[in-house]
Amino acid sequence: MDRPHPGLLMFIGARYVEQRVAEAVAAAGYDDLTPAMARVAARLGEDGSRVTDLAAQARITKQSASVLVDQLERAAYVVRVPDPGDARARLVVLAPRGRAVQRVARREEAAIEREWAAHLGAERMAVLQDALTALREITDPYR
Template sequence: MVSLPDQFVKTQEAAAMPEPHPALLMFIGARYVEQRVADAVVAAGYTDLTPAMGRVAARLSEDGIRVTELAEQARITKQSASVLVDQLERGAYVERVPDPADARARLVVIAPRGREVQRVARREERAIAREWTRHLGAERMAALQAALSDLREITDPYR
């Protein structure tokens, strides 16, 4: 068996993280929720929604939002956002309405069918929160929620 120099072994040990980075752990949890919600939406009969459409729709605000803002928040191109909004509009999940602040601009607003999907998604999100609370306990779940909310102050420019 070949023995490695001590310096090489120490460098390799220092490079290896003992635990996954917190951001990776958050990503894993977020993807889990996203998949569960998508599965619930499909099970409720909304089979024409793609994950990309869902990510864009999740960024809709109550007052509506311009496609350029949606693109920026979703970190996709304006062209990609436009295509996804077109698909959502064809599925009757969103509508484009005149922007009261600028007659030349249009806002994307959630349509009644989109509200139905939103109710399905929120119901599944609440179920996941209950499961996580049972697993972690109420105190640790509250601490997790508080810590993640605090992190938004430095990570979410759209909060």
């Protein structure tokens, strides 16, 4: 193979973003947030998510997702609330501390995007964004 597979190149970029965001989050004082906890929290829907959905999206067992949600809850990043659509179920939603760390992560993500745009140029960055967005149609069952 003359050059790396596009999937590998996307993974390298995603790993870079994950590391930069983790460093920014830790520097902001949220050093108790483990990578596993962050990966589950990042999958929370705006109106909350069920543990089973988080497990499926993170590709982990329901038991593992439950343990991670317990850890997130103990650290005050999330809370569990009744699901308005099903009285028997509970939703996991971001708590105020979780929203605060989310703002730190979004700022770092925006900084990375600006750096990449400066490196690639606006036109190439737009093409990259369009191509990756189009690939979601065939790669992301949770889009």
